[in-house]
Amino acid sequence: MLVKSKSEFQLLKDGHVTSPKGFTAGGMHCGLRKSKLDFGWLHSEVPACAAGVYTMNSFQAAPLKVTQESLAVDQKLQTIVVNSGIANACTGAQGIEDAQETQKLSAAKMNVKQNHVAVASTGLIGVTLPMEKIEAGIEAMNEPENQAPERFEQAILTTDTITKTIAVQLEIDGKTITIGGAAKGSGMIHPNMATMLAYMTTDAEAEPGSLQNALRAVTDKTFNMITVDGDCSTNDTVLVMANGLQNNEPLNENHPQWDKFVHALTYVSEELAKQIAKDGEGATKLIEVKVKGASSEQAGRKVGKAVISSNLVKSAVYGSDPNWGRIICAVGYSEEPVNPDKVNVFLGEIPVVKNGLPVDFDEQEGKTYLDQPSVKLTVDLNDGHAEATAWGCDLTYDYVKINASYRT
């Protein structure tokens, strides 16, 4: 875990993206998917200071373009509208038009400014939105039977098997503020995000520039450090909304409790990121790769990403095979300069490589360790004091099965 101590904040039991004051959410079935919920919304009773980070993919989906432009107007959002099933990516001018229409109709329905509505889509690429279904969804927004954070969290899923949610509370300026989060992501997850959507909310007040800086830094350490399959999608988006209903002094880098706030935001992001990695397509295990002794945080991240992305490492973990050679191999091709004679590797607490050479260890003990649902691989480069952590999952028959027939 990146956050050393949780004493600064408290994990809420049954926390949701609507745990902070003034947020509501819901979801419904509008007909894009067979029977699962496919249309969701998240709403703040007042416009919230907002920040976003988006996929690095050159083929950025239409809703991302519309959302970025709108957010640029006054760095505020009040409503987020999400559909699953269709990504509205590679849909050209029609896609932009549909995203704008979704935004406009949602704004009218929720009685908010059009540029205060963010739109998001996830699903198949290259298919345009059936707007009559989207309109039906918008029409039913806010109807009492569709209201519930759980319904929002379900509506944004695609091949995910579980919803991802969390909330924490902390004191800022003597007031109890809450940070909540919800996310989706299962396949096409890779450093620099992927078909991954994450929404974080807080009732704290924050300055937009500071919030944007914090989100960028936090995302680099959390959402950008997870991989399921090395693919990075057209639709990834992380948004944070701070509606200020707790009336604290606006948070910025000079606020005495800024670090505390950022720690809590990091924790929320990290937990959502881990929930996504754990629910990777076909995954049976969460893998955490911790890189220690790196010359820089960036170097550590590069090595961590190489190991967590290795199909051979992922397959070995699936088979509980303590084949550390594959870890070493991935460290070696990470393109970071590494001194092989200084590298140590651990499976959990079991040392398996010391100074680049194998350590005698009990194979059965290694196997037993890897049989757990959550495993930690540590690589100590002994080349400095920086650290980084990456998360991912094992590669299984089911990953292949799911992806050999996603559409059929």
Added chain:
Amino acid sequence: MLVKSKSEFQLLKDGHVTSPKGFTAGGMHCGLRKSKLDFGWLHSEVPACAAGVYTMNSFQAAPLKVTQESLAVDQKLQTIVVNSGIANACTGAQGIEDAQETQKLSAAKMNVKQNHVAVASTGLIGVTLPMEKIEAGIEAMNEPENQAPERFEQAILTTDTITKTIAVQLEIDGKTITIGGAAKGSGMIHPNMATMLAYMTTDAEAEPGSLQNALRAVTDKTFNMITVDGDCSTNDTVLVMANGLQNNEPLNENHPQWDKFVHALTYVSEELAKQIAKDGEGATKLIEVKVKGASSEQAGRKVGKAVISSNLVKSAVYGSDPNWGRIICAVGYSEEPVNPDKVNVFLGEIPVVKNGLPVDFDEQEGKTYLDQPSVKLTVDLNDGHAEATAWGCDLTYDYVKINASYRT
């Protein structure tokens, strides 16, 4: 295919690494593997001008270090000794000592200079060579019952299911010269090579500097453009030996038939590379990704590698799912600047994306095309005139099966 015309050279029926004059090869079981051949040698009756390229992995195995040092002495090789089963990687000083001892004993046995012996290993990382078994192998080198190129080609395999071999003939200075090749590689194959060994032989005479330049250029276009699983190993080596027994004018960049020679060498490398990709662990299909209209060859290679490395593309091809969105997605995250509005994509000859937008096509036709054992995906970036080709294979249940239990 990179080589436009084969009229410059002829493909030999049943060609082998020993097809060129003066080369012999063999293989035997020395006990590193359960019952498969695990020790092979390739020999030229006279010292041959030689060149090599090696893995970029920081953890370079011991035999690569020993071979590189030896080859640096006078750019000549006469004998190549290879064991499979154990990689002699991450074995420290003991590994170097064992590789040197293997080299020394082989030189004595074959009556050649020690620095004219190249040593190579492939298999498990972190295990030292049982030298008494290696010595038994060396002792049996050249025994008539072990002689045969097929035995050499088998002895160098690990998880491969077929041997990889080819030979071509061409006229140089009015003399018929032959280029032969043998290779292994199945898993841990990735751009910048991987547990891949390739040996090429010719009875042409060539200058060492020119041969090295040619090998580097040819490798970048062929062996470095194949991927099985994105992992790049500690032991990859490509060596070429030119023993000059045809007494042509020494080949160099100024020789009037230099290009012809390089084309033939490229063809041999490309065919070996494709044989490796096709035999990828668990693979059922060879995938060729052709990138056209790139701003530079390097840009084209980067895009091609991104597509061929995508687990989602590989899974889709396995399932014969014409899901071009995954191809577009990989193009988009290749880190090459791409103009989405200019990109065209074809499955075989079927256009599926035009100017970044989907083309209506018959899904069943796409499925039928992808059902073939060899499929071609073309990406036209419409951004210049450079081209590049990458090869790989589909991702299957069997890949996971093989790699979840490699050692057990």
